[in-house]
Amino acid sequence: MLARRIIPCLDVADGRVVKGVHFGSLRDAGDPVEQASRYDREGADELIFLDISASVEGRATTLDMVARVADAVFIPFTVGGGIRSVADAGEVLRAGADKIAVNTAAVKDPSLVDRLSQSYGAQCVVVAVDVARDGDELPVWINGGRDRTDRRAIEWVHEVESRGAGEILLTSMDRDGTGQGYDLDLIQAVSRAIQIPVIASGGVGSLDHLAEALDAGAHGVLAATIFHDQRSSLSEARALLRARGYPVRP
DSSP: OOOBEEEEEEEEETTEEEEEETTEEEEEEEOHHHHHHHHHHHTOSOEEEEETTHHHHTOOOOHHHHHHHHHHOOSOEEEESSOOSHHHHHHHHHTTOSEEEESHHHHHOTHHHHHHHHHHOGGGEEEEEEEOOBTTBOEEEETTTTEEEEEEHHHHHHHHHHHTOOEEEEEETTTTTTOSOOOHHHHHHHHHHOSSOEEEESOOOSHHHHHHHHHTTOSEEEEOHHHHTTSSOHHHHHHHHHHTTOOBOO
16 A cells, blocks of 8 residues: 655745635735745655635746745645646746646646646646535536636546546535545545545544545545644654554655
């Protein structure tokens, strides 16, 4: 069994790490470079940096901030937000990212996933999928959770897998920032539908929630608030998952 990954997330707006509820009501959560350095020291498996206002503002990712964070860490580093082309992705990778994440631009032009995979390899391409339930439907949302699309999560992850995505960053907008735990049914449905790894996101309030997401089929667990606010540590998370029988990095 492949080692499971514990992944802190830096949602960044106006040069600061922020955290909210249901993609809104944002509050300051610190300096991106300081937070990234701490997670690197504490042994995070990876780090994800999302420029959450880039797509809706129609601008590129803040490259100088990406470069500063990249200089501060020695762990795999994924960057998303405002990547609309192969050229944009190249700039982010040259700034120090190891992987790029796309959401809005991929929904608007699915062939972007093909081009990114062909240019940089599937291992470099993460497709972020933001989902808010509507009854039994699982619609995909874009532009930082502002706009609903006619895409449905299961069909969409199938498509991007076939186009060359290397993994899915799956976020439940309904659970985001609530501390109520991941949407386990959503994780299970998506994980069973595709072969590529799924990173679960949205709703962590305790370390037990991390194990629940892995039980549901996730390969990696993303969390923000419990780590930003130092309610729990990465070493505690790793110990819990190891005790539950999951292989984790020493």
